[in-house]
Amino acid sequence: MKRNKKERQLLLKDTIEEKPFITDEALAKMFEVSIQTIRLDRMELNIPELRERIKSVATNNWNETVKALPIDEVIGEIIDLELDNRAISILDITAEHVFSRNKIARGHHLFAQANSLAVAVINDELALTANADIKFTRQVVQGERVIAKARVIEVTSSNRTAVEIQSYVDNETVFTGLFEMFRSNDNKEGEQS
Amino acid sequence: MKRNKKERQLLLKDTIEEKPFITDEALAKMFEVSIQTIRLDRMELNIPELRERIKSVATNNWNETVKALPIDEVIGEIIDLELDNRAISILDITAEHVFSRNKIARGHHLFAQANSLAVAVINDELALTANADIKFTRQVVQGERVIAKARVIEVTSSNRTAVEIQSYVDNETVFTGLFEMFRSNDNKEGEQS
Missing domain, CATH: 3.10.129.10 (Hotdog Thioesterase)
Known part of the structure; x- marks a missing residue:
């Protein structure tokens, strides 16, 4: 089931907080959207990409x-x-x-x-x-x-x-x-x- | 104890037959002679070098x-x-x-x-x-x-x-x-x- 953008971004934020090592590919699969959409979501939410997340943690x-x-x-x-x-x-x-x-x-x-x-x-x-x-x-x-x-x-x-x-x-x-x-x-x- | 050449070559032949994967280095140590001596012994006895021995076996x-x-x-x-x-x-x-x-x-x-x-x-x-x-x-x-x-x-x-x-x-x-x-x-x- 596809969610609307607001729902997806809320869930995305929670998911990444819970599993900081998850990739954009896995997120795209999970939310049934394209990887590009996940990237745009992350940018809007100010969530850095995986490698940066791991490093900063x-x-x-x-x-x-x-x-x-x-x-x-x-x-x-x-x-x-x-x-x-x-x-x-x-x-x-x-x-x-x-x-x-x-x-x-x-x-x-x-x-x-x-x-x-x-x-x-x-x-x-x-x-x-x-x-x-x-x-x-x-x-x-x-x-x-x-x-x-x-x-x-x-x-x-x-x-x-x-x-x-x-x-x-x-x-x-x-x-x-x-x-x-x-x-x-x-x-x-x-x-x- | 150092052996004379004949004794050494006899033992060398037996040793290589028993342990075909032994190196010249190990044989030199065992017989307390130089690696060069082992090589000459092998040549006189017509025993090929380790890699060839392994391959032929x-x-x-x-x-x-x-x-x-x-x-x-x-x-x-x-x-x-x-x-x-x-x-x-x-x-x-x-x-x-x-x-x-x-x-x-x-x-x-x-x-x-x-x-x-x-x-x-x-x-x-x-x-x-x-x-x-x-x-x-x-x-x-x-x-x-x-x-x-x-x-x-x-x-x-x-x-x-x-x-x-x-x-x-x-x-x-x-x-x-x-x-x-x-x-x-x-x-x-x-x-x-």
Whole structure:
């Protein structure tokens, strides 16, 4: 059922507040209008585009720098980071990331985004992956934007840290992983047993 | 203890027969001689270099072609393949595969080799990774050669197949993974329940 413009814009505002990572494409589908209409609505409502929304939400609290690797070695773009706590990155799926035959994103690219985010969130000069338990829960195709969120859930020993990664496209989970990370723990002498 | 040349060459021959994937570097270390000495020994004994050894062993039985993806989309070089049974690939770790800081191979490249081999071994036009349980058991550094072996261990349902991957450097395990692969099963109608 199509809504009138006023109804749609009210609902649009609520929807974006609730799901800040939703794309214009998904909104257009949801409201059964064109993407162009969604863009015009956003302009009238002064709602910035997705990438800006994510950045503005995230960078409010982002005053830390990646320690375990140079930032340009992170796969995807880090837009939020609190070391040893949480991190977010975005990766736009382009032709280089997909199987040529069906345009489905190849698993190792989703893995690379998640794994390098798990490395980046560690507050240590050295962080290596010990093991991981991963699931690909929904196919991702060329043109989609994957948002990976890392959460440090447990320091299992003085030099092991468990990091949970959830990756989304339009708020739908596409990948989950539990990574156990090895760290040197050089700068945490007080915690060593 | 250093052996004389004759003893060494006898042992060398036995060792290579037993571990065909061993590198000259590892042999040099084992026999406490230079790599150059190992190369000369191999020449005198008419034992080809590692890559040739692997290929000659493998391609004897390799008369199949990859179905699930174009062969140039496989990460690493496939040197053995029997669809729905086993496959082997080799990946030389170069500067592009390592962390700039410590020259340790990045996890997602070892994962990419393993994952694409798990796709390649499937006898189906469509193969996608559903989930994986992986372990990085030893650091791999720039200059090392990783040999990944895939073994199809179970067809868990009409459209799921479990593939075990073990990756080695010099016969030492560096990565293991159990991949559950989704397949379309289009060409196996008789087996559907």
